[in-house]
Amino acid sequence: MAMAWIQEVAALSGGRVKLRPGTLYGALDRLSDQGLVEVRHEEVVDGRLRRYYELTNDGTKLLEAEVARLAHNAQAARARLKTRFSTGQAT
């Protein structure tokens, strides 16, 4: 649900990022066009339409690859920092 995403982004960023509805739906449009997310189901709660989105298989694979890439980058940066502090000079 879009509202939950807005809250989760705010929580994950410690309140630094406030995702607004136009920006969120712009991102959702792009992800849907690329087949990375899809609507799982929809319902009307208190007269308001809610759609629930979920990652597709392609979206999950891409996210896993992206997480691995970022983790590798972070690991490389950490290793470089360790080297720098152990030798006491920038390389």
Place this chain on the structure above:
Amino acid sequence: MPAHPAPAHLERRYRLLLKAYPRDYRAAKGEEILATLLDNARPGQRLPSLADAADIVGHAARRRASRELEEAAGLAAPWALAIVAGIAAFVWWRVEQVIATTGPIAYAAWLLAAAGAVLLPTPARRPLIGLALAATLATVALAPVAGVHRPPIWIVMALLGLGCIALGTGARFGPEARLNIAAGAIAVALACKLFSPRIDGYYQPVIARIGAVVAFGVMAAAVVALHRRWQGRSPRHPLLAGLVLALPATWLGPIDFVQWQFPVDNLTAARFGRLAHVIVATCAVVCLLAVMNRGRPLPKDRVVGIVVGGAAGFAAFAAIVAWPAHATATLAALAVTAVLLKTRPHHAATLITAPLALLACWLIGVYGNNWAVTGWDNPARTVVLASMLAIVPCSLAVLAGLRLRSAAVLPSSIWIGYLILPALLAWGPLLWALASAAVIAAGHRLVFARRHWL
């Protein structure tokens, strides 16, 4: 999460805001976005927040534009920032010495925004551009208080337009784009200084210089597009980016008949002033963008509704103020156009356009008579001036007529030609650049007739 009840008027205002979206997108996603907006509202909130409204309107504008146009606007953003900083530097450096205005507030803010975009991390860029836009508006608001002139309206509009393009993308600018902003700003300022027409005064030399430099930038985008075409690549991105940059440049004209001592009759001189130049150039750029954007065209009945409504509004204005022969000719051109489109007018479009056209004519009358609300010295001249608004429905009719292969193209284009061609010498640099690009494109199409240009 349980939804707290939102006031009915907040929901109504959100629904009004959602009308910014294209109809089909609104049908598919409108209720869902509305629910998100209402869920996100604070308890007791009565109005949409400014940030949410700007965010929704921005998303709606992107939905209305094609993905290519969005990407082209992103391509144009660093160049827009370079041009706006170059103009600010030049005007502050050379023109403020002639007439002191509140302009330096805006010029300093634009130079700061450009410097920030070059030197600071990406998140700092948009707030600085927003600040510069606010400072530009403040130059107008502060002028009466400070007791000095405001910058000319064409400088204010060019700065605002280019600034909005620069604000349009939040994408990260790489080192190359940052270098381009710095180099581009210096190049624009120096080019404006080097190109110095031999004419006295303030407005005309500056319009000619800045207009020529910006038009040269638009032409450069067209040359890049041509080069890409020769390489067998799509020319659409640079062309669209050039047209996006051309929109604010529509304010940089015309060349003044009297000051440049052109041999032009009074009727032509009366109708082809600043207003005419902005209308003609804006219609030309918007029509080209619409064609290249490949969006859904305006339905024919709405075009007819706008033509009929525009004619009714103008006729009412002429009936009240004065009825020169030029008014009859304008209405005849619009009437023949509407008849040749062979469709009944869309009633809502007619009913909305007619009072808007009357209001626009009256505002032009006030503007054209030194802000006098009544007691205009030359009513017939004012009606001739207001008749330039007919270019808007005529342009829509030309677009629709070309698409539908209708004879309605003829009266519309003939009337536009009659209004603007005798004033050829007064065209601002952008109109010359667009005309040159059109001739080059036509020549290219003629030579490579078997291949599609767009």
